[in-house]
Amino acid sequence: MTPLHTPQIPVVVLAGFLGSGKTTLLNHLLRNRAGNRIGVVVNDFGAIEIDAMTVAGQVGSTVSLGNGCLCCAVDASELDTYLATLTKPAARLDVIVIEASGLAEPRELVRMLLASDNPRVRYGGLVEVVDAAEFLNTRERHPEIDRHLAVADLVVLNKTDRVSGAALDAVREAVVATGGGAAVVGAVHGRIDPGLLFDPVLRPEEDDTARQLTFEDLLRDEDAAPGTDGHTHAGHAHTAYESVSFTSDAPMDPRRLMAFLDSRPPGLYRIKGFTDFGAGDPDHTYVLHAVGGFLRFEPRPWARDEARRTQLVLIGSGIDTDALRQELAACRVAPEPEPAGPAGARVRPDLPDVPQARRDADDELERAMWGVLRHVRRPDED
16 A cells, blocks of 8 residues: 555646647757656657757666656557656656657546556646647647647647737637637747746755756757847746735635635646645645646645645636635635633533534534545555
C-alpha cells in the first residue's frame, strides 16, 4: 500500500492536429521549464529537438536530455509501463508531458490517466493546440476537432500573429461555442507561460547565486542573440492569463467550498493550494489540485507550529478575479454565535453536557466532509 502523502507527478496531455504548433510548444516548455525536470512521452523522437537539448544518454526507447529531463518514444500499449518508469523516485521528475500525436485519441489518453492505478500519477490537464490562422480549414477537414475542444482543459490559440483582430475574435468565439468551458489563451510560436501548466522549482543544486550554466540558459541567450529582431520571448509572459490569490485564517466550510468547486466558471483552468476545514478535520490540511473538471484533495497532517489557514491560487483566462475572491470569501465558516445559557440548551439524554444544537452541527459537518473525501484517493486505489 502506498501512503496517501506519496508525491504525485502531474501528467499533462498535449494534443493538436498536424501543423497546429504543439511540437513547437513542447520544445518551448523544455527550453523554459522553470527548474522542473520534465519527462516527455512521444510517439517518435522526431518531435523533440534532441540535438538542441543535447543527449546525455540513451537506453532502449528512453533518451536522457542534458538538463535532467527524459524523453520516451512509446506506443499506446506501452504507456502505463513507461509512466511507471518515469514516476519512480530515481527518475527525479517533476512533470510528465504526453505528446498525443500518433499515440491515441486525446479523450482516450485522459481516460487512461484518470483510470491509472499508479499512485504517483496525477492528471495535469489536456491542452489542445489550435492553429488560429487555419482553424476554419482544419475544422472542415477534421470535424472531430470539436470533440477534442469539448474535452480540453486549456486551449492554446497558436499563431495569433497571422490573424487579424476580427478573425481572431471569430475563432475564439467558435472555440468557446464548442461548450467545453476550457480556458482559451493566445500564443505566438507556441510560447506560453509555463506557469499555466506547472509550478517553478528551485533546487538547492540549481541556486541561481552560483551554478553551472545550463543548456536552458544557452538557449535563452540564443533567443536573445543579435539577428532576432531585438525581441526576446524567453524573458516575459507570452500569453495573457489571470491569477487570483486567496488566503483565509478562518476555516472553510466544506459544503460551500465544494459547491464553488463543482460550479467553476468557464476559463478557470487550474486551482492549487492548501485548505483548512477547521473542525471538519482538525488534524489535517488538505492539499487541493484542480485542473479543468478534475479535482483531487490530499490530506496531510499539520506540521508543528504550522499556521492554520487556507491558501489558494486560481489560474485562468477571461475570469472575473474580483468575483472569484468574493465567492471564496463566502465559503468561509461563519463566526459561531455566543452559546446559549443552561436554560436554553436542549441536551441529549446520553450526552447531558453537550447541547443538542452543537451535536446536530457536528453531525452536519461530518456529512459535509463526505463531499471532500470523495475526491481523496483511497488506499485501496493504489
